[in-house]
Amino acid sequence: xxxxxxxxxxxxxxxFFTIVCGIGLGLSIGTAFLIIQGPFLGGPTLDxxxxxxxxxxxxxxxxxxSWGTTRLFGIGGTAI
Numbered sequence: 001x002x003x004x005x006x007x008x009x010x011x012x013x014x015x016f017f018t019i020v021c022g023i024g025l026g027l028s029i030g031t032a033f034l035i036i037q038g039p040f041l042g043g044p045t046l047d048x049x050x051x052x053x054x055x056x057x058x059x060x061x062x063x064x065x066s067w068g069t070t071r072l073f074g075i076g077g078t079a080i
Contacts, residue, residue, distance in 0.1 A: 017072040024065030031058040 034054045038045030046054060070076055 014072060017068045020068030021065055021072060024061050024063075024068055027061030028058055028065055029061075031055075031061060 031054045034046065035051065035058065037043040045051070
């Protein structure tokens with residue numbers, strides 16, 4: 001029985017950074033909805049403390065999304 005190496009597949013590292021991108025995107029979209037639901041969609045606005053928490057989570061989501069995307073596509077890597 002022969003086992004082939006995963007040279008043609010997506011790869012474990014790329015799969016990991018794809019999941020990281022998905023988590024960052026989900027966090028950003030979810031918290032953005034919480035932030036804009038009051039002023040733009042006719043819902044109640046959040047209180048100041050939960051609004052700051054949602055804003056902090058939004059910033060963290062953007063950072064995680066951008067880090068995962070740059071690592072997934074190899075931007076900013078070492079020059080060969």
